[in-house]
Amino acid sequence: MAKTRAYGSDCILLAAFEATYGSLPANGYTRLSFKDSTLGAERPLGYDPLLGQGRDAQDPFYEAVKDEGDIGVPLDLRGLGFWLKGLFGAPVTTDHHDGSFSHTFTSGGDLPSLGLEIGHARLATAKFFRHSGAKLDKLAFSMARSGAANATVSLVAQGETQASQTIDVAPASLALKRFSQGSGTIKVGSTQLANVVGGKLTYANNLERVETIRSDGMIDGVDETEATAEGSIDVRFSTDTTLTAAIAAESPVDLEYGFTIPGAEGYALSFHLPRVFLPRKKQEVKGPGCIQATYDWRAAHDPTAGYLLQVKLTNDIASY
Template sequence: MARGRGERSLAAAAFESTEKTAPASGFYFLPHMSNGLALDRGLVEDDLVGTRDPGDADLDVANVAGDIGIPIDLEALGFWLKALMGAPTSGDNSGNSGYYIHTFESGAWSLPSFSLEKQVPDVPSYEMFRGCRADTLRLTLQRGGRVNGTVGVIGQAVTTPASSTAAGTPSSYALSRFMQRQASVEIDASAQANVVSADFTFSNNLDQVDTVTGDEFIGGLDPMRAAMTGNLRLRFASESLFTTAKAGTPIALSFVLTKSATEKLTLAMPRVFLSVPGRPVEGPGGIEANFSFMAARDTDDSAMLTATLLNTVESY
């Protein structure tokens, strides 16, 4: 009997036309390093009195959620940005035939749902999660290695694992991963030389609708107020950012990943507020300060976060 192995597992996903109904086609394989999306049912203990030993336990309601570790790449990332922020505005990259610009903006009142099939062909086991929405994206920039992220997903239904796929023959995105050496952090449009690391969490703060549905699952997922928070760790080389933070003056903050002029990801926040950190001397080495930040919509009510992805994919 074959045993399931992570190295053989696959994830195929497609956006839904009808929420909680898996599409018959249109699936794409999504590259990932880990897939924690799963159905979990806890136990409810016996509450009857009259005997010292308990009676039978019962299964409680179903919870469908989990984190998926993803590479930050040129093509498949567009699927996750659409899931997190809604459909982009897409168009030709002017003067560059075969290249396109996709602009995703936070703040949409509704978000698309998708179905994701978790495939373990060695068993075989094919489990279709339906009515899924992307709740969070976490990402860290540092000096070396690949740029990876974690997407938090919540689902509304799941089918009993089958022995064959229900995703048809999925398409594949070309894998072109961003490296940390291709990253830069910009404050007020100027690249910063003293950033040791940067991280952020974008959250849709999905509200699980705990209605009585008769099928053990939640009744829906409603996006609440979005949030963009994170940290900037800098070598202490100037008082400038401390002065800005103390004054409560917002900055424009961007995380930029660049392969070339036509292959690029920019995560731009036009209005970011910084905490005022300490700068402890912890020995003879360099002095560092950790600024936490919160992003806000711009003064003209434009998006808190704009993600611009340049690649060869025509549309998402």
């Protein structure tokens, strides 16, 4: 039944990779799961008062278009590969010849652009907001002992248009299978880190908007600059010297954040950072409870491994 008011539960997100930046594909979209979205175009009002026009305010003017925002997405077995391709570029895929495939995404490459549509199909007057020339700027997630595993992707698009019908009436879909925090691990040197209670990771392409003068107020494009990765690890103070020894020696560590799916043999997601630097932290005692420290780390390019960050997703999808 059609509705007169919009609800998030009725929203549909479609996405496809563009052949040419800023040109929405006519079809070939995939329906993706998401938690929330702030992606949208803005054109704020500017004001420049003139004298000699009396005391009442004069007309404002329209600034340039800004189409950016975040989308909350699940860390899931299949759909996440679509976002990782947008964040890193096309993966190297290995067929294990048992129905499973490993997709390896590596930092530092050229990024494809996406066409996105956020639709409110169940409104009496349906509305579909289409974003062309979208590139992924960041991906960030947190790790904890329990709860759902989710991430936030940040996008910069060229512009937004509105339509009364969807761009693809028959999009592809990916069966949802989520990773959970309870199956997460944080490893240093391929060994599970002891006494770790939380962690964060943020990867950024640090996109630069090409803000040329145009009559439509939109940007000309988005260019990738320096790729960075940083985060934190929350660790309880103990006799374990895995981190403290590396910090004292001022030497980098090999760090990996990962998830598995219990009962799904071989299906996994891992974020590998071969060269991570940790700061020295004072051990504060704030009461009778446990003593804990948060290490805000920063990753660097590893000349031996050949990358800053490598993400490996093993699932049952043949290609992205």
